Amino acid sequence: xxxxxxxxxxxxxxxxxxxxxxxxxxxxxxxxxxxxxxxxxxxxxxxxxxxxxxxxxxxxxxxxxxxxxxxxxxxxxxxxxxxxxxxxxxxxxxxxxxxxxxxxxxxxxxxxxxxxxxxxxxxxxxxxxxxxxxxxxxxxxxxxxxxxxxxxxxxxxxxxxxxxxxxxxxxxxxxxxxxxxxxxxxx
Amino acid sequence: xxxxxxxxxxxxxxxxxxxxxxxxxxxxxxxxxxxxxxxxxxxxxxxxxxxxxxxxxxxxxxxxxxxxxxxxxxxxxxxxxxxxxxxxxxxxxxxxxxxxxxxxxxxxxxxxxxxxxxxxxxxxxxxxxxxxxxxxxxxxxxxxxxxxxxxxxxxx
Numbered sequence: 001x002x003x004x005x006x007x008x009x010x011x012x013x014x015x016x017x018x019x020x021x022x023x024x025x026x027x028x029x030x031x032x033x034x035x036x037x038x039x040x041x042x043x044x045x046x047x048x049x050x051x052x053x054x055x056x057x058x059x060x061x062x063x064x065x066x067x068x069x070x071x072x073x074x075x076x077x078x079x080x081x082x083x084x085x086x087x088x089x090x091x092x093x094x095x096x097x098x099x100x101x102x103x104x105x106x107x108x109x110x111x112x113x114x115x116x117x118x119x120x121x122x123x124x125x126x127x128x129x130x131x132x133x134x135x136x137x138x139x140x141x142x143x144x145x146x147x148x149x150x151x152x153x154x155x156x157x158x159x160x161x162x163x164x165x166x167x168x169x170x171x172x173x174x175x176x177x178x179x180x181x182x183x184x185x186x187x
Numbered sequence: 188x189x190x191x192x193x194x195x196x197x198x199x200x201x202x203x204x205x206x207x208x209x210x211x212x213x214x215x216x217x218x219x220x221x222x223x224x225x226x227x228x229x230x231x232x233x234x235x236x237x238x239x240x241x242x243x244x245x246x247x248x249x250x251x252x253x254x255x256x257x258x259x260x261x262x263x264x265x266x267x268x269x270x271x272x273x274x275x276x277x278x279x280x281x282x283x284x285x286x287x288x289x290x291x292x293x294x295x296x297x298x299x300x301x302x303x304x305x306x307x308x309x310x311x312x313x314x315x316x317x318x319x320x321x322x323x324x325x326x327x328x329x330x331x332x333x334x335x336x337x338x339x340x341x342x343x
Contacts, residue, residue: 065217
């Protein structure tokens with residue numbers, strides 16, 4: 001967060017909380033009336049999301065913060081930056097597959113990698129692998145849909161998002177800056 | 188998830204032992220990032236909760252279980268917009284399959300679900316900017332179509 005950012009007016013600050021308030025009100029209404037199905041389902045969904053968010057995000061952000069202060073830019077540049085080639089792709093895919101959690105938990109990591117000199121293509125490949133190739137999720141997928149489905153989907157997805165990663169990098173102007181949602185430094 | 192917490196705890200402990208001030212700076216940075224996206228994220232999650240509650244699994248099943256291109260298209264669109272933890276998405280996919288949804292349709296649904304996040308665009312844009320967020324999602328959608336077509340070719 002840049003220090004000189006002006007404070008927003010309170011209506012703008014409250015706006016994001018309108019939907020959570022509505023959802024909570026609906027849930028409370030159904031709990032009070034005891035029979036309203038829609039409100040009950042809203043509450044159940046919100047609860048699931050809240051648990052998912054609470055179980056992954058704080059740890060993820062903590063790790064990103066530590067990553068930011070400890071890992072030297074040169075290390076990331078050497079292994080994931082320009083000229084890192086296939087090895088760079090291998091490392092970001094490995095990093096992503098060992099993680100778990102919703103895709104939005106990967107965005108802070110993506111920002112941190114980008115700022116430390118990882119190529120945009122590798123950042124996008126990381127996000128692709130995070131969304132489609134996480135090992136904890138794969139075990140789940142095999143359990144419910146079988147290894148044939150899982151194997152075929154994985155084998156097809158990997159080349160697709162590697163290609164998309166490079167394509168996306170070419171679509172963007174060189175030296176594009178990230179807004180980065182505060183925090184991470186460039187050092 | 189337990190692994191993530193263990194790794195985080197270990198990293199935090201190691202970092203504290205090595206350098207307390209650096210650790211504090213890192214924790215503060217992580218916390219600042221977290222707090223800056225929390226409102227947008229809460230709004231998105233609540234919005235999705237409201238939308239998803241309006242759609243019952245039975246409706247899903249009826250549309251996706253049919254034949255022809257319509258289940259395919261619906262799967263791509265629903266997967267793109269919806270947001271669902273994996274531990275709900277996979278059991279749901281198994282139910283859909285038992286009700287006649289084909290593997291390519293399931294792949295279309297799961298791949299867009301995982302890679303495309305229309306609902307989470309505001310959150311993604313806070314991190315990566317609107318330009319990257321929109322391009323990434325557009326390309327991910329195209330990629331999901333490619334994967335689904337590939338699934339149809341491979342698994343028939």
